[in-house]
Amino acid sequence: MGRKSAGAGAGAGADGLWFPAGRKVTKPQYNRQLVCATLHREGPSSRVGLHQATGIPLSRLSEICGELIRDGLVRESVVAPAEGSGRGRPQALLEIELRGLAAAVVRYDQSSIEASVADLAGDVRWRRRWDVPFRGPDDTLRRLVTAAKQAVAAGSAEGLRVAAVGAADPGTVDVAAGRSVRAVSMPGWRNVPVVERLAKATGLRVFIDRGDGWQALGEVMFGAGRGVQHAVFATLLEGIGGGIVESRRLLAGRDGSAGELGHTRVSDDGPACGCGGRGCLEAHLAPARLVALWRGEPPEAPVRDADRRFSEMLAAARGGDAGARGVLAEAAGRLARGLGNVVSLLNPERIILGGRFVEAGDAILAPLNAELPGYALPELLRGVDVRLAELGEASTPLGVAAHVRELLFAPPSAADRPPALAAGRRAGRAGDEP
Ligand SMILES: [Zn+2]
Incomplete structure (x- = not known):
């Protein structure tokens, strides 16, 4: 049911965040993604809980978690034991640092361009809108590049790590090719390589979809469809x-x-x-x-x-x-x-x-x-x-944030399992086929 992943572009600032799916994956990369996916899917967990869920030895887990904390992907909080639980020691819980990660978003139509930044926990952190009539594809593409760069810079200024850029198109799109196919309200806007242009300008992964599609995803993940x-x-x-x-x-x-x-x-x-x-x-x-x-x-x-x-x-x-x-x-x-x-x-x-x-x-x-x-x-x-x-208009940036979050923390597939793990003991439940 899922769509093809249409991200493009090698990120200078954010590529280290992304699991190199489809390329040669090392054992540490695979285990790191397994830990992230497990924390995302099952919520905050102790190191022992992660060991039980993934099968990764505790000594290796400490190393991986330390690295994820340093990279700003995971944070650790110390939780007091539940009253009456009979356990005296506070517990260290790890969780995905959704507030520190973000998506930059550009939305465009025949009369306006809007740029925004949404964190992956579901809050719009920055937003700017320009009322500009459509003057042809070149002009719009140029403005989109400027808007996307501004959003990425605004996200960084907010202390966020921008993981990707999303484009919200008013017409029909080819998601896999990263192109806008046609927008009836923007004459001449046909087969426009939006993803390629924005990826080149920002150095980040870029996703395109219909504006209505992003809104649907935003509403379901963060609004009336939670x-x-x-x-x-x-x-x-x-x-x-x-x-x-x-x-x-x-x-x-x-x-x-x-x-x-x-x-x-x-x-x-x-x-x-x-x-x-x-x-x-x-x-x-x-x-x-x-x-x-x-x-x-x-x-x-x-x-x-x-x-x-x-x-x-x-x-x-x-x-x-x-x-x-x-x-x-x-x-x-x-x-x-x-x-x-x-x-x-x-x-x-x-x-x-x-x-x-x-x-x-x-x-x-x-x-x-x-x-x-x-x-x-x-x-x-x-x-x-x-x-x-x-959610009103916030549904568009939040839809992009939801998409980026689900892809960023997707479990590694069996095909990505490095030979050393595939041949040996199964790496754990989260990466296994059902
Ligand atoms: Zn019709």
């Missing part, structure tokens, strides 16, 4: 985007576009969509269309200032305006059709609604919950919890 293994995220802005998160990873599909909910068809003869099709979910729920319906105007008529008017309509709905509520209930019916199919297809435990769905609140949630049973198997729908997103 603790959930199977979640679907849908967000409404001008269009509808989404993402699918399975076991702490964003489901990629072939290129990285899995979860493009906006263009699932929810009617045969519905409104025309920007993609050239008809009856797409995002065509039915386009804010401009909903505003026109509310005002009794032809739904195809262009609505000026649709953003602000949509806010007015949502405020009216929250205030009990029957017309606005009716339009949203109709929209919720279309959304139920789309999400009902998603429930049958993916069997999620939670659905998270972000973007302007949050602003609509109960005016969309209540009719959606009422309509969903008409479109999904009852046993699959049972227990599916539909919630509003909690």
